[in-house]
Amino acid sequence: MSDKKMTGGHPGGHPGGGHPGGHPGGKPGHPGGGHPGGHPGVHPIPQKNADGSPPLRLIAWEITRSCNLACKHCRAEAHPEPYPGELSTEEAKALIDTFPETGDPIIIFTGGEPLLRHDVFELVSYANDKGLRCVMAPNGTLLTAENSVQLKEVGIQRCSISIDAAEAKYHDDFRGELGAFDQAMKGIQYLKDAGIEFQINTTVTRNNLHMFKDIFKLAKDLGASAWHIFLLVPTGRAAELGAEVISAEEYEEVLNWFYDFQKTTDMQLKATCAPHYHRILRQRAKEEGIPVNFENFGLDAVSRGCLGGVGFCFISHRGQVQPCGYLDLDCGNVREIPFPEIWAKSPQFLNLRNPDTYDGKCGHCEFEKVCGGCRARAQTMEGSYLGPEPLCSYEPKKKPKK
Ligand code: SF4
Ligand code: SF4
Numbered sequence: 001m002s003d004k005k006m007t008g009g010h011p012g013g014h015p016g017g018g019h020p021g022g023h024p025g026g027k028p029g030h031p032g033g034g035h036p037g038g039h040p041g042v043h044p045i046p047q048k049n050a051d052g053s054p055p056l057r058l059i060a061w062e063i064t065r066s067c068n069l070a071c072k073h074c075r076a077e078a079h080p081e082p083y084p085g086e087l088s089t090e091e092a093k094a095l096i097d098t099f100p101e102t103g104d105p106i107i108i109f110t111g112g113e114p115l116l117r118h119d120v121f122e123l124v125s126y127a128n129d130k131g132l133r134c135v136m137a138p139n140g141t142l143l144t145a146e147n148s149v150q151l152k153e154v155g156i157q158r159c160s161i162s163i164d165a166a167e168a169k170y171h172d173d174f175r176g177e178l179g180a181f182d183q184a185m186k187g188i189q190y191l192k193d194a195g196i197e198f199q200i201n202t203t204v205t206r207n208n209l210h211m212f213k214d215i216f217k218l219a220k221d222l223g224a225s226a227w228h229i230f231l232l233v234p235t236g237r238a239a240e241l242g243a244e245v246i247s248a249e250e251y252e253e254v255l256n257w258f259y260d261f262q263k264t265t266d267m268q269l270k271a272t273c274a275p276h277y278h279r280i281l282r283q284r285a286k287e288e289g290i291p292v293n294f295e296n297f298g299l300d301a302v303s304r305g306c307l308g309g310v311g312f313c314f315i316s317h318r319g320q321v322q323p324c325g326y327l328d329l330d331c332g333n334v335r336e337i338p339f340p341e342i343w344a345k346s347p348q349f350l351n352l353r354n355p356d357t358y359d360g361k362c363g364h365c366e367f368e369k370v371c372g373g374c375r376a377r378a379q380t381m382e383g384s385y386l387g388p389e390p391l392c393s394y395e396p397k398k399k400p401k402k
Pocket of ligand 2 (some may be wrong): 275276279361362363365366367368371372373374389392393394395396
């Protein structure tokens with residue numbers, strides 16, 4: 001049985017209780033910056049691994065699914081009680097041993113709430129000793145002065161904290177707990193005191209769109225290294241959000257706004273799980289006569305919109321490997337197949353790397369190579385992970401393949 005079927009939920013998406021393991025991103029001057037829980041900074045030039053597979057840049061690893069919050073958009077529909085079948089400490093360390101064979105991935109320790117796992121510091125320390133870059137996606141409410149110092153000591157380089165509003169009332173409502181906003185603010189202060197950089201992740205919904213400038217200002221005032229906005233994938237609890245999910249046309253507006261807004265700040269901004277932002281960026285840059293290169297657009301210029309199965313993957317608390325936390329495709333379990341073999345040979349990953357397998361407009365879109373469409377929304381809203389991205393309003397100019 002797949003992990004999703006078991007929990008009915010949304011496995012480790014992206015850090016920050018919302019979206020751990022988003023996508024690599026960044027602006028010029030921030031080549032190493034990234035996305036804990038989003039997609040942290042990533043090596044922009046892909047080369048092949050010895051077995052021919054693409055280098056894995058980023059792994060979102062759901063070390064536990066247990067969580068102390070009940071966020072409205074949670075892919076995992078997580079709850080505080082322990083989940084059966086979590087990888088043991090020994091299994092987790094054996095898994096870490098295999099990560100370098102797949103490339104030089106950044107590891108996003110995510111959940112659930114990663115701090116609820118009893119051996120979290122031991123695992124981070126182990127991965128750090130192997131030379132792996134480690135980031136974390138806690139929800140912020142369990143951070144303390146003590147555990148923040150510990151996180152620094154074991155090698156966590158960045159944390160992502162989800163903030164969905166500039167004021168407590170809306171954020172608390174979204175996160176399902178009174179006081180969550182204030183606790184997250186305290187958590188951020190603990191991280192700062194411990195010398196750990198942090199980024200703010202914000203999930204885009206119809207209810208908080210009007211607050212975006214205020215949320216950005218808050219992130220800036222707090223001293224965040226980055227602000228990542230996440231487009232909802234309506235799965236897990238988010239499937240019930242209904243009217244809060246904005247339409248394809250509204251996404252187009254938001255992403256165009258984001259393109260313009262990026263120019264007004266030096267802060268690293270990233271539209272995550274919005275693959276078609278990579279189309280919009282190129283369309284707008286062409287109109288404006290700006291070359292799309294790393295100097296002008298950072299990692300957005302050299303990375304792909306959706307990296308699920310291409311440069312990114314998710315590993316569930318029970319060892320199931322998926323293209324991402326929002327796409328519950330069982331690509332193999334590390335308890336049965338060595339992780340590097342899953343990454344290199346899983347039929348689903350091979351499909352995701354080959355646009356000829358895509359159905360619908362994404363398969364013949366001239367922006368496919370830089371975008372790819374969200375495969376999780378295609379699965380949830382269109383019934384097939386190889387289907388068209390439902391929240392992109394673009395109609396490709398190229399003709400459909402026969
Ligand atoms: S499938 Fe969607 S949610 Fe998953 S990594 Fe790609 S864009 Fe993000
Ligand atoms: S049609 Fe698909 S590949 Fe083309 S821009 Fe839209 S989401 Fe991306």
